[in-house]
Amino acid sequence: MNDFSKKSPSDNSRREKIAINGAGPVGALLAVMLAKKGYQVDLFESRPDSRKTNIYQGKSINLALSDRGWKALNAVGLDDEIRQQAIPMYCRVMHDIEGNITKQPYGTEEQAIWSVSRSGINEQLIDLAEQEPQVNVHFDHRLVQLNFADNTAVYLNENHHQKIHESDLVFGADGAFSKVRRLMQELPKERISYSLDYMQQSYMELSIAANEDGSHKLEKNALHIWPRKDFMLIALPNIDGSFTCTLFLNHEGELSFASLNTKAKVTAFFHQYFAEAMQYLADPVEDFLSKTPSPLCLVHIYPWLVNDSIALIGDAAHAMVPFYGQGMNCGFEDCRILSELVEKHEHQWADILAAYQDERKENGDAIIELAKRNFVEMSDLAGDERFLLRKKIEAKFHKMHPDLWIPLYAMVTFSPNIPYKTALRVGDIQQKIMDEIMLMPNIEDHWQQDHVYEKLYHLAKEMLVHQLSEVQR
Amino acid sequence: MNDFSKKSPSDNSRREKIAINGAGPVGALLAVMLAKKGYQVDLFESRPDSRKTNIYQGKSINLALSDRGWKALNAVGLDDEIRQQAIPMYCRVMHDIEGNITKQPYGTEEQAIWSVSRSGINEQLIDLAEQEPQVNVHFDHRLVQLNFADNTAVYLNENHHQKIHESDLVFGADGAFSKVRRLMQELPKERISYSLDYMQQSYMELSIAANEDGSHKLEKNALHIWPRKDFMLIALPNIDGSFTCTLFLNHEGELSFASLNTKAKVTAFFHQYFAEAMQYLADPVEDFLSKTPSPLCLVHIYPWLVNDSIALIGDAAHAMVPFYGQGMNCGFEDCRILSELVEKHEHQWADILAAYQDERKENGDAIIELAKRNFVEMSDLAGDERFLLRKKIEAKFHKMHPDLWIPLYAMVTFSPNIPYKTALRVGDIQQKIMDEIMLMPNIEDHWQQDHVYEKLYHLAKEMLVHQLSEVQR
Incomplete structure (x- = not known):
């Protein structure tokens, strides 16, 4: 299928050939981004083209796209197109067991998370990838083997014919049960730590x-x-x-x-x-x-890289539970950061991938942890009076000191410049501070009074200021 | 190779046929124990017989056998035989960078951990297994497939011939990189959580x-x-x-x-x-x-069982680092507990294996954690003055109140009636108490004085008494 020769050392201007495994939303977005940086990209997908065959069989998973996702889409000018198929959700509507309804806004009036259909956004992104002249999409190509010595991949196509593909760089964007990852794990000398929970x-x-x-x-x-x-x-x-x-x-x-x-x-x-x-x-x-x-499972793995040329991205690197609505957003952010590093490290891939892993691994771990914790918030605390009071106090204080206090949900969802790991660390400190505030006598009656916010300001200044210098990166 | 028919429902007196994969120390001991309970046992080992071929090639791993191991060996009368090839070690001898030597006894004068060669104890246990008429040992049998529907296993022998073996119960005693475990993990519906670190x-x-x-x-x-x-x-x-x-x-x-x-x-x-x-x-x-x-790796997995008839044991279930000298001891304890459960649950294997997993999983996790932490104790704290003072205070207090305070090392090493999980929990409380004691002014000068032990007694009574009722099980 491919007969191009490997990069010759004398040809420094030649761009690496890139294979991306998995044409889900993350793989498709990565293909667009790398093509726009001047690379030839082959995008492989084990399943048939969903635009031609109804492979979802009535399955209609929905995802919540939020600011980290939008920022990544905006970086390659795809946000307007995707927004046409998305519905903004400005609040949670809680339905209690008696049928009573309460609303909790997600942020300010104009802040929303956006409901998109997984298959819909995936097909849109594949359409957009196919419009890039440097992207070739190959459906019905199931990865069966990777030769790590020369990055040759073997695929089986729909007729069970074997196809061999050579490339310089290989990405595994093939999801929580990634085949690229499984093949990496079989390497005896890579010391790959892994967990599936x-x-x-x-x-x-x-x-x-x-x-x-x-x-x-x-x-x-x-x-x-x-x-x-x-x-x-x-x-x-x-x-x-x-x-x-x-x-x-x-x-x-x-x-x-x-x-x-x-x-x-x-x-x-x-x-x-x-x-x-x-x-x-x-x-x-x-x-x-x-x-x-x-x-529902969590996947942790480290390293994300082998041989400076094969890397995991998206769920393949950090599968999480859906309770923070961040799985796809985090994968899109992986793509954006990687793409920025291509420029920063001037197309030197050993440096790009090392920096990518360094930057993203800790953030992946942080959002896996935050997502796991959020089940309790969604399924239990969200209906709890004292929890709602905490949120009201936090929201009021945020309005008073928007730089000193951004509620955790807003850091994760609406603040793409705050890394997940910072949101996790700052959120834990905020929790300690709010625990103290909630111990104030009769807080439920006095929560609007000035002395509550004076105490909060004092505690936040004392415990959060050092953290904030890092937040504003 | 095996043509016996499966257990018939009307024949309640018929004992299950058992296959054990892995003829390391744990697999060999398990074979002896189950044979002594009246079972027909086939013990499979992928490697050749080390007694006939020098497969260790100069590798001479040593292990420290301690009371949990001895208790298990004693249960089947093998302890005297093994002790003939073991050397008691009564203390740590610390060699500092200047060549100064200090001694730290492990416990009382007669308490020791025992140095044994891994290959030596393994060969002794295989000899003893072969002396059991109901045990058949099969070397050069590499497990390649397990049919979980009927517990049929496929082995490749030294001539690459395929052999099929049927059994009612299958054990994976095949070590940190267990093949039985890997085959279990491929089952799509078992929801097996796993980590390798x-x-x-x-x-x-x-x-x-x-x-x-x-x-x-x-x-x-x-x-x-x-x-x-x-x-x-x-x-x-x-x-x-x-x-x-x-x-x-x-x-x-x-x-x-x-x-x-x-x-x-x-x-x-x-x-x-x-x-x-x-x-x-x-x-x-x-x-x-x-x-x-x-x-050096850690393995966590859960469940340890599938189909009420296939179970992991030893390192296959809970590989740990060697810093507490407990890997083999823990595996031997797995065998002893399992063997006790055979009697308790009257040879009803669904009950036996469920109780075994229930009893051992938490204890496996606890010793994995303790072993990981012990690197710091061995490599750093063991040469630290204040750490040694803590140990001296604990030893003195233990002599005064032997039931109220057993130092963590002694709970793990010399107290086979204290489960690992209890040792971990009690050890954490002891650490908090000793942190407080070490904050006493001029403790390094006053550590022999009564008021130190009065305070320690007070704290231990307050924080440890509830724990101790569980210790004395």
Whole structure:
């Protein structure tokens, strides 16, 4: 398939040939970015082209695109195009067990996270990648082997024919169960530390259909949550008027996907815990009984690189749980930072990749940790009076001192200049400070009074100022 | 190779056929134990029989056998036989950089850890397994496949012939890089969480030869340590008068196996840091330059079981670093507990294995953690005045109140009735208490005075008593 010869040492102007494995959103965006830097890119995908075959079979995963994602898309001018298919969600709408509804804005009035369909944004990005003359997209190419001595890859195509592809640089953008990563791990001398952790919850997709006139059955510009402590249901809007819902529930145990094993039990479960949502959900009991729950896992790996020329990116390097809505945003940020490093290190790939790993590994670990913790916030604390009071105090203080105090959610979601690792560290200090504030006598009655914010200011100055010099990078 | 039929439901008296993969010390001991419970056991080993072929090629790993190991060996009457080839080590002998020597007893006068050669104890245990009529040992059988539906295993023998073996129960006692474990991990529905972590240190074996008259060049009944903070050398005695030494050193970095890459650098390194040991070491510079350092890793996995009939044991379930001398002891304890559970659950294997996993998983995690922490104690603190003072205060207090305070090292090493997880928890509380004691003014002068032990008694009563009810199980 490829008969070009390897880079000759005398030809310094020749740009490396790059193979990207995995044409998901991260792989496709990376292809566009590297092509725009002047590289020839081959983008390989094991599955067929979803634009021609319906491979999603009714699966309609939704993702929340936020400022880190937008910043990366903006860097290559793709943000306007993607925004046309996205719905801004300005708040969480919490549905309690009695059917009462409360709203929690995500940030200021104009701040939102954006609901996009995974397949939709993926197809848009592949369209955009194909418009780049230097990108070749190869569907139905399943990676079976990588020769690490010369970066030759072997693929099996849809007819089970073997194809050999040579390149100078190889990226594994092939997701949480990355084949590139598995092949790296088989190398005996690389000392690759690795962990795969299953969460006790699994998830299942359900849906809410559009009204007959195509309008939304629930408030459109919101992320809906039915928090039930150990489990929860969420719903994200689609542009066709429907909502994609996800039920997060223990995989095994007393109340779990495993224990809800008859129609009667499942029906009782939905009526007991989601009576209000039952008005909107399309056949949740049928869906529940016919679908298999999907696992939630975390992946840590280090190093992300071998031979200065093969690197992991996106979920392949740092798969996380979806509770902070940051998986794709983090992958897009990986691409943006890598692309900036290409310029900074003047196309010297050993330096680029070392700096990329150095910059991104700690940030990947930080957002994996933040996402794991956020299950509790979404499924339990989000319905808790004292927790909501904390958020109100933080929001008020943020307005008073916007540089001194940015709430953790806003650092992660709306502040792409604050690295995840800084958000994690500062968030932990903020938590200690707020623990102290919440111990003030009768805080629930006095929370609007000046002395609360004087104390908060004093504590923040004392404990946060050193951190902030790093935040403003 | 096996044509017996599967257990028939009507034949309740028939004992399950058991296959154990890995004829290391743990696999061999497990075979003996299960044979003694009335089971037919096939013990498979991928390597040839070391008693007939010298497969160790001069490698002479030494292990420290301590009370947990002895208790397991004693349960099947093997302790006396093994003790004949073991050397008791009653103390640590610390060699500082100036060549000064200090001794730290491990416990009371009669308490010791025992130096055994890994290959020696392994061969002794295989001899003993072969003496059991119900054990068949199969060398040169490399496991290549496990059919989890019916517990059929496929082996390749030394002539690359395929052999198929059926059994009712399968154990993976095949070490840190367990093949049984890897085959389990490929099962898509088992939700197996897993981590493999490389430590920053690697290790290399060196040696001290015997004197010409066969006597030891250093004190025989001791474990020798040359602690140098970020790295260290240790030596364990052999019955032939030699010592097996191990150098633990960073794999990469400023002073590391990677950076010491010339004869001049290695020679300077040994003369600078191990001038005294150089009198005894046999060609350390040659050894260093000709050998490849071995990695140190930790393995966590959960579950340890699939299908109520395939289970991991020993390093396959919980590989740890060697700094507490507990790897083999923990594996032997796994065997003893499992064997006790066979009786307790009356040969009902689904119950036995569930109880085994439940009992051992937390203890495996605890000793992995303790072993990791102990590098700092061996390589740094063991040469620190204030640390030694802590140990002296603890030892004195232990003599005064032997039930209220057992030092952590003694809980792990000499107290097989205290589970590792309890030792870890109690040890953490002891550390907090001792931190407070060490803050007492002029403790280095007053440490023998009564008021120190009154305070210690008060703190221990307050913080440890609830823990102790669990210790005495």
